[in-house]
Amino acid sequence: MPATARMRSTRVLSAALLLLSPALAAAQQCDSSVLSETPPAVNFRVDNDLLGGEKQDQGYTNGAMLTLVSPNLADYTDDPCLPGLARWLNRYLERLQPGGFEQQNMVFSIGQALYTPTDYTRTDLILDDRPYAAILMARFGYNARNGDDLRTTQLQLGVVGPMALGRQVQNAAHHVFEGEDFRGWDNQLENEPLVGVVHERMRRWGDAGRNAGGWGWDAIAHWGGALGNRATYLNTGLEARWGWRLPDDFGSTPLRPAGENTAPSRGRRSGWSWHMFATTDVRAVARDITLDGNTFRDSHSVDRRPLVGEVGYGMALTRGRWKFALARYHGAREFEGQEERPVFGSFTISRML
Template sequence: MPAPARTRPPRVPTAALLLVFLFPAAAIAAPQCSSSRLSETPPAVNFRVDNDLFGGENQDQGYTNGAVITLVSPNLADYTDDPCLPRPARWINRYLERLHPGRFEQQNMVFSISQSLYTPTDYSRADLIPDDRPYAAILMASFGYNARSGDSLRTTQLQLGVIGPAALGKQVQRAVHHVFDGEDFRGWDNQLHNEPLLGIVHERMHRWGDSEGNAGGWGWDAIAHYGGALGNRATYVNTGLELRWGWRLPDDFGSTPLRPAGENTAPARERLSGWSWHVFATSDVRAVARDITLDGNTFRSSHSVDKRPLVGEVGYGMAVTHGRWKFALARYHGAREFEGQKERPVFGSFTISRML
């Protein structure tokens, strides 16, 4: 009897390895940036974890886990020659000039690496579940360009990544569940196939509120946004609003880490010292033409479900800042994303930010 064929472990393409290692290394390299500029607008690093277990019991499903590390540049004079950007970033920007927003009062750049995992509800089934969402994992790198004029901001992100076994979703989820004594999801052999991802995201935001009063005491603000995305990962248009109230509100464009320019990534006109805190409530509505985690692979036959064309979510949370550190905790409630979905998505998000 012939020996059973051995299953080859998924290989990570060279491009994926470059996304994971090259861009963070480039972003934290010590550029020739003046100490005065670094003191006025220091670079920052943000680390965010999303997990549906934060949403409560029996919530290990849908968008089940995500992790993002984001590196934020100081305010920049330009995107191709400013010494506050590391040399690899300046070199890349020369080929991406069409994405640059032009000259504004302030502008900066953001680099991020993220992994997102999506699973159906029943973890115990090893077969394909036709009426529930596909297993999917996404590994993504993005370059973000923010430009601010007063209380208005425009942000553009170029996203490059991969979906499928190369994103290592099965391995990461099992490792995390073994640490926390969770159950293994048995259906990862049915996940979406490997496919490169390319997309662009653009949003515009405007902030209202008493900025001068907020910096010295109690205050509130409101931040409206609209924009969209185009690519094989996702294609949609969206709009929404965030409301904040608290002690010494930051001079930024929101505390919602799920969207571009959230959580300490937009240029700031002033830097607060000491303690500050605020609570926030946010909403977002999207008209969706494509979502690869529901529609399935673009160029190959794969598992898919009938997505709903109009979806949205509301969230609420609290952010605390002291000195160079910021902590934010949020909880999100979403609309059902596809026909036959039993539970509405609920998940939590925790973010740690530090100015360098």
């Protein structure tokens, strides 16, 4: 690995440890019974179109997200299981926090997403393909559960444009894996702050939580939407799971706001468990900054399609404190003239603390 790549990897690791330190310190203040039933967790997810197996390097070409998940909370402002900074912040975000539920937790994540056109060799503006865009975003999520019902709300704050460091991250990754540099990053969207709110509700049916020692299935419906200059849409969909000792949570799809080990669960299991899952999502989209371009200034854009969706499938494996999930997604064309339907893969590794 080149020295510059090693330096970037070291910085990323140092930043991750810096984020984890307050969460680990807060976890030590939690009641032992809370930790035994719903321990905090850390998840790391990587999305890449090359993982989709279609040799694509376009569209949503790469993403990475680090997520910290709290244990079950008595409340969002005074519970010692949360770091002091999170409790202070939550006092100003009370309208986003649901109340009167059996279980609730908080999720914090930080991630980056990169979007590129098909032809990486061109340095000019490619008018009939999507803009170059990089997004760097932090998310504060609030989950609340009653039995087989869940609601989740996320506040999203971030930036699109050169400040999101898309060119640097993509070139560093391609140098490590001996790929070609994308040459059109000078045409990327301009810097713009991003603010948005995402809200979803979920309902689950089936065996999860009742098949601790055997085979089972469940189905999780979701519906909701997003409002903001990053994206504005309404969506709905369904996830189905089948396997050995299904987790008592609300889905294994890593892209869902409350998916992949982030929603409140019940009980902590030892030994092996595994399951397969399939998911669908349909969105009526009013805005997508990666296709519509900058909000407050002129920029490159394409003719976005108002109705899009995707199907996905994968497998999740759990052993003790560790969980691994691998998924593949096939999407509809997102804009007029798009040559290929999006295909990408996602890998998530999670650990209970």
